[in-house]
Amino acid sequence: MKSLVIFGVMLFSCLSAFAKQDVAKVIFIKGLATELKPGQSKATPIVQNQALQEDSSVLTHEKSVLKIHFFDGSQTTLGPNSKFIIKKSDPAQGSILGLLKGTIRTQLNKNDNKKLYIQTRTAALGVRGTDFQAIYNPEIRITSLVTYSGKVAMAKVKPTHSIQTTQFIPHIPGDENTYFDWVSNVTSKSKISDDFAEFDNLLDSKEAVEINPGRFSTTATHVSKPSVPVRISPAQFKVMKENTSLQDGNQKKIENLEQETQLAQKTENIKIEKYDPPAEGYTNLAKNEFAPKAGGFLDVNSGIYIPPETDAKFDAKTKLFIPSNEIGGIAKETGEYVAPEGLKLDAKKGFVEIAKIDEQTAKTKDELNKNIDQTTTKAPIKEVATVRFWLNGPLNPDNKYKIGHHHIQFGIIPGNTAYRYANPYTHKSETYYAEPKGDFRLEYTWRFHKNIAAGISINEGDRKFKLAKQMCTGPDCKDDDNSKYHWGRRFLFASVFFNPKTYLRLGLGETETPYATGNSFGPYYNFTNIMNPMLSTTINYVVFSKEKFKIMNEINLSYLFEKSEHSHTSKGHELGYLAEALFEFNTWFGVYSNIEYTYRNLKITNNYTSYDNLYVDHSEHQFHIHNYGIGFGVLFSI
Secondary structure, three states, X not given: OHHHHHHHHHHHHXXXXXXXXXXXXXXXXXXXXXXXXXXXXXXXXXXXXXXXXXXXXXXXXXXOEEEEEEOOOOEEEEOXXXXXEEEXXXXXXEEEEEEEEEEEEEEOOOOOOOEEEEEOOOEEEEEOOOEEEEEEEOOOOEEEEEEEEOOEEEEEOOOOEEEEEEEEEEOOOOOXXXXXXXXXXEEEEOOOOOOHHHHXXXXXXXXXXXXXXXXXXXXXXXXXOXXXXXXXXXXXXXXXXXXXXXXXXXXXXXXXXXXXHHHHHHHOOOOOOOOOOOOOOEEEOOOOEEEOOOOOEEOOOOOXXXXXXXXXXXXXXXXXXXOOXXXXXXXXXXXXXXXXXXXXXXXXXXXXXXXXOOHHHHHHHXXXXXXXXXXXXXXXXXXXXXXXXXXXOOOOOOOOOOOOXXXXXXXXXXXXXXXXXXXXXXOOEXXXXXXXXXXXXXXXXXXXXXXXXXXXXXXXXXXXXXXXXHHOOOOOOOXXXXXXXXXXXXXXXXXXEEEOOEEEEEEEEEEEEEEEOOOOOOOOOOEEEEEEEEEXXXXXXXXXXXXXXXXXXXEEEEEEEEEEEOOEEEEEEEEEEEEEEEEEOOOOEEEEEEEEEEXXXXXXXXXXXXXXXXXXXXXXXXXXXXXXXXXXXXXXXX
């Protein structure tokens, strides 16, 4: 009997040693939440002050919220319809949580060096001394994150294994006489790690992104890394930040979104950083980078980001786009996204009708679905889906060039030219007109930085004077004497983008101009070309933008440096204006048409001395050139 008692005590001691330790305590509960303890098959309701153990999974039901205090010092709030598992919690190191679905809000002591790692099926998050909210949607397998304070690192989690399923489906659905296809679909699974070092290595890699306060990022199984962090609507950010307990409330929307956006930008001190992508977003295929249009709304229920519409107003104060009421709004009490009246956001189907809607709302629904498809691809989870995701990146509606792309612009710009100058022989002001005989412009631009682009521009053309005998005053003049000439301008340039709609371009190159080569002592004078070095400054700005169409204005001022050639010296300046309409069919091809006018003022100085030194001419003449025309061309983005 004594031996049996000793054996029982030893067995109890061994079981106690292997029992899971309490690592957290429930400090607030609203509604219904359940816990599935390790080794058990049935979940039990959670009560206030209940202790939680490692490997326990916690589930909240609809309209339920659970706040948990971990013994390592961190505090976590689990939103409605959410589930997570406590993989590991060490008072000295920190905790590792697995978010299986729903929303989690976590706050850490900024003076504490302990770490908190959260993993979903598609992402790993690493935080220290910060406040953030993460959302995982298992239906479409995306992870979205907003940082309220501090910094959060996020990386894509690679699948540990795949499951292949095969379906036998008709080649033409609904046709009984058609043949059948075998269709395979590969889905990926990721194991939630409990190794701190594994998280550190992943989050220190080049594939990780760092999300700062006021920014949002998302990732999914079909992309190679998280999206470039962008600022969400500051008005939504402010309300979401204040809703620390993830409470739900009424759906009354903020009325003046622009005013609330500007106010929140100041009160929340959301600084515009140099690493922020341009507000209109961009796609870089070479680096697998994608940044959605900034200033939009985050739907906390689905994890889907709703970017501002194509023609959304750009606010110069916050440097963000302000969504209109047509695409929805923000609940004043909770910060939740409120869909347009008559519509509902479904994670798989997108925006769907829940009531009868008018024609305008139907158009809004189509645009909303198009925009969210650019940030959340609903394609099957296959290797090719990564490529499809980036190719579905948004057009750049408020800028002519897209970051990371090479742009080739080719156009034909026929233009009539009027030359007015003082005749050195008759000493009268005369005007001659020339017509185009084949003009073209070829321009290459590489926007390698969000604020900087560089390239080369080549303009070439031929002119023929309408009345050739105008160019000759002697009796032996023929109809084709000097009636044709070549002109051109070639320069390298660099562009600096001030905002999504305006950029400054500086160019350095050369330009050639025909001018009179006669002198005041001869009966004839002819036209020839002189090549002047040129420095040009150009301002380009978008005056109208709607979907794929935009209108731009361009003002140019150039200085022509002094150049001596053919016994003449010339220098001067040029002023130009161009209005251009551009239509982009897709992300890589567009067509344009423009109206162009330039005025060039040259000062010509004769340096003529006869061979016997009897005649010397150093007279000066003003040479005015007016060029105007209508052109058209194509734009390719590679």
